[in-house]
Amino acid sequence: GETRETADDMREGAPRDTGALAESVQEEIDAGGLTGRAVATARHATFVEHGTEDTPEQPFAQPAAERARRRFPRRVKKETGVSLRKLAR
Known part of the structure; x- marks a missing residue:
């Protein structure tokens, strides 16, 4: 579904150094199966997405x-x- 597609998009868009960021992307689906979210659990995910004082941003989740x-x-x-x-049937 959409959550899996979004997670796949995140994995594809994640910059690759060690691959840990892309590998950390997970889908979380609620118990009813109607809603879900894709998340990157790597400790450095936020720093990559938004950048730091020393490193430019490399958005992968927002796109x-x-x-x-x-x-x-x-x-x-x-x-x-x-x-x-x-x-109608």
Whole structure:
């Protein structure tokens, strides 16, 4: 679903030095399965995303979130259409 796609986008966009940042990206889905979030658990994730005094930012989470935001209307339209077709049967 969308959470997995967002996590994949984060992994793809994460800068690669050791690979630890990309490997730390996880999906967290709520118990009902309706909502979820993608998170990077590496200690240095925030420093990479926002930069530091000595290191420029290398955003990977925000661009992934923006891609998810752009996908959302298409996904809702598709799922709504599928549900309406099922009701019409």
